Structure formats: C-alpha cells, structure tokens
Amino acid sequence: MKTEMTMVARSIVLMAWLLVVAVPVEARENPPSAAELKAAVQEAYDKFKDVTDGANANYIPELDKVPSDLFGVAIVTARGEVFAVGDVDYSFSIQSVSKPFTAALVMQQQGAEAVAQKIGVEPTGLVFNSIMATQLIPQVSVNPLVNSGAIASVSMVKADSASQRFDAILDWFNRLAAAQLTVIEDVYQSEAATNQRNRAHAYILAASERIYSDPMEATDVYTRQCSIGVTAKQLAVMGATLANGGTNPVTGQRVLDAQYVPKVLSVMLTAGFYNESGIWSYTAGLPAKTGVGGGIVAVVPGRMAIVGFSPRLNEAGNSVRAMKAIQYISEKFGLSIFGDGR
Numbered sequence: 571m572k573t574e575m576t577m578v579a580r581s582i583v584l585m586a587w588l589l590v591v592a593v594p595v596e597a598r599e600n601p602p603s604a605a606e607l608k609a610a611v612q613e614a615y616d617k618f619k620d621v622t623d624g625a626n627a628n629y630i631p632e633l634d635k636v637p638s639d640l641f642g643v644a645i646v647t648a649r650g651e652v653f654a655v656g657d658v659d660y661s662f663s664i665q666s667v668s669k670p671f672t673a674a675l676v677m678q679q680q681g682a683e684a685v686a687q688k689i690g691v692e693p694t695g696l697v698f699n700s701i702m703a704t705q706l707i708p709q710v711s712v713n714p715l716v717n718s719g720a721i722a723s724v725s726m727v728k729a730d731s732a733s734q735r736f737d738a739i740l741d742w743f744n745r746l747a748a749a750q751l752t753v754i755e756d757v758y759q760s761e762a763a764t765n766q767r768n769r770a771h772a773y774i775l776a777a778s779e780r781i782y783s784d785p786m787e788a789t790d791v792y793t794r795q796c797s798i799g800v801t802a803k804q805l806a807v808m809g810a811t812l813a814n815g816g817t818n819p820v821t822g823q824r825v826l827d828a829q830y831v832p833k834v835l836s837v838m839l840t841a842g843f844y845n846e847s848g849i850w851s852y853t854a855g856l857p858a859k860t861g862v863g864g865g866i867v868a869v870v871p872g873r874m875a876i877v878g879f880s881p882r883l884n885e886a887g888n889s890v891r892a893m894k895a896i897q898y899i900s901e902k903f904g905l906s907i908f909g910d911g912r
C-alpha cells in the first residue's frame with residue numbers, strides 16, 4: 571500500500587514536472603504562434619508604458635517638440651503578419667535607423683566588398699557622432715552606422731545630382747516599407763540649420779578622399795534621409811524585409827539580394843547601438859538599429875522584425891522604452907541569434 575502510494579505520488583510529481591517544465595520548453599522550441607506574438611506585444615507595451623527615464627533628443631530642436639509620452643511596439647513577421655500596440659501609426663523621423671537601409675542600397679548597387687573597402691565595417695565603441703572615431707582610421711569612415719560612415723554611404727549612392735540621390739534613397743525605402751514615405755520638413759529644416767558637426771565629419775572624410783561625392787551635398791541628402799517620416803508599423807515592414815531574406819513580405823517583391831542581408835545584419839549587430847552595441851548583443855542578442863527620433867528596429871533572421879518607438883533617449887541616444895520592449899520580447903521567446911541558452 572505504502573509503495574503504491576509512493577508510486578502515485580511519483581507519477582503526480584512527474585506529471586506536474588512535465589506540465590511546468592517540459593511542456594513550455596517544447597512549446598518554446600517552436601516559433602511563437604500569432605496569438606503568443608500578439609500577447610507579447612501587448613505585454614511589452616503594458617510593462618513599460620509608464621517608464622519615464624531618459625529625455626527627447628534636443629540637439630535637433632524639432633525633436634524636442636515631439637510628445638515624449640508616445641510609445642508603440644510592433645512586430646511584422648517574415649510572412650507579413652502585423653502585431654502592433656500603442657502609437658504605431660504616428661509618423662516620427664527615422665534618423666539613424668535609416669543608415670543600414672542606405673548601406674543596403676550601396677551593397678545592392680556596388681556589392682558588399684565596396685562597403686567594407688570604402689566605408690569600413692568595424693565598430694567604433696564610441697558615440698554616433700564621434701569626431702575622434704572619424705579620425706581613428708584614416709582610410710575609411712569606420713562603419714556605415716555612425717554619422718561619418720552614413721554620410722559616406724549616401725555619397726556612394728549612384729546619382730548625378732542631389733535630388734536624384736535623395737529620390738533613389740526614398741524610392742528604396744518605399745520599396746522596403748511598402749509605403750509612400752515623405753520627409754518631415756520641420757525636422758529637416760531644424761537639423762539642416764544645426765548640423766555643423768556632420769558637415770565637419772564630411773570635410774574630414776573629404777580631406778582624405780573617404781567621401782565619394784561633394785561632401786556638402788552628401789551631408790544635405792543624409793540630413794533629408796534622416797528626416798523621412800515612418801510609423802512603427804512601416805519601420806517593422808522595412809525590418810521584416812531583412813528578416814525575410816530581402817523580399818518584402820507585404821508586397822512579395824524582392825528588394826535586396828539575399829546575399830547582402832547577412833552583411834547588413836552583421837554591421838547592425840556590431841555597431842547598431844554605437845557604444846552600447848556590446849550590452850545590446852549581450853542582452854537582446856539581435857541585430858538592430860536605433861535612431862534619435864526614438865525608433866529602434868531589431869531583426870530576428872528568418873522570423874520577424876520587432877520595432878519599439880518612444881522619444882525619450884538614454885545617454886547613448888538610444889530609446890529607453892523601445893530597448894526595454896524589444897529586450898523583453900527577445901528574452902520571452904529566446905530569440906537571440908546565439909540561441910536561447912536552454
């Protein structure tokens with residue numbers, strides 16, 4: 571009788587163990603379902619909506635006017651499903667989140683080698699507009715995700731005039747986003763009037779032939795590029811195009827050759843968060859890009875893009891709530907590209 575009881579007790583313990591431990595592990599090995607992703611986006615929003623740490627960027631005066639409380643979280647999967655909560659239809663300036671997409675255009679036009687040779691792909695470990703970083707290696711501008719390298723990327727886009735150059739970039743972004751994007755003129759004017767530091771970067775590059783069109787033209791087109799308005803949902807489609815190997819999952823059109831996708835994602839992982847790229851990789855484990863407009867796009871290769879949007883930034887210029895939301899979703903499903911550690 572006693573043995574029977576022990577056996578019953580053991581089976582109960584085993585069943586409980588299977589339910590609590592084994593079943594969730596089994597479930598986590600499969601990609602998260604639509605219902606799970608929908609719930610996770612809502613959870614991330616609810617969990618961090620009241621966080622008020624950080625402050626709007628104010629070195630571009632117009633960005634300081636954007637309502638700080640805006641907050642949105644969006645996922646677009648590699649199959650084109652959309653899960654979004656909060657201010658996901660508010661159009662904010664894309665800022666530095668534009669940089670990997672322009673680098674992708676340069677790769678598409680000139681190959682991956684051209685970006686490595688003429689711009690570089692080394693992380694700087696320094697802030698996004700570090701003049702020191704631009705002076706560090708005299709042959710290249712270091713990588714396409716810091717300001718100097720992004721201006722160099724713009725200078726490499728094939729065009730005969732400034733307007734052609736900008737139109738090529740906007741058309742490329744439209745194809746990635748499956749949308750007709752437009753410039754937020756007030757943001758452009760505000761940054762154009764205060765971008766002396768970026769002009770300095772361009773002239774430093776020009777002094778050692780590391781910029782490939784007129785330096786002031788490239789800086790101005792770069793400034794317009796940063797002022798393009800996107801919603802969290804549109805940005806998530808741009809990211810999902812990378813997650814889907816270069817084919818836009820909404821339009822079904824191939825935008826970027828598949829061979830360039832890992833190159834773009836590689837630079838995003840090592841340099842997408844500037845001097846916080848290490849801790850970002852350590853915590854979220856995902857290639858991502860931030861911008862001072864408050865947007866962040868993270869890419870889970872083959873699966874989805876996760877976007878957070880919130881204007882308040884930390885010291886490194888990265889959106890506090892957007893980071894938290896993406897980290898939360900990545901950890902919840904074990905999405906790190908290095909494995910889930912289980």
Ligand code: GLN
Nearest residue numbers: 665666698796861862887
């Ligand atoms: N347009 C901004 C600048 O050049 C972009 C910076 C950013 O988003 N980190 O300063």
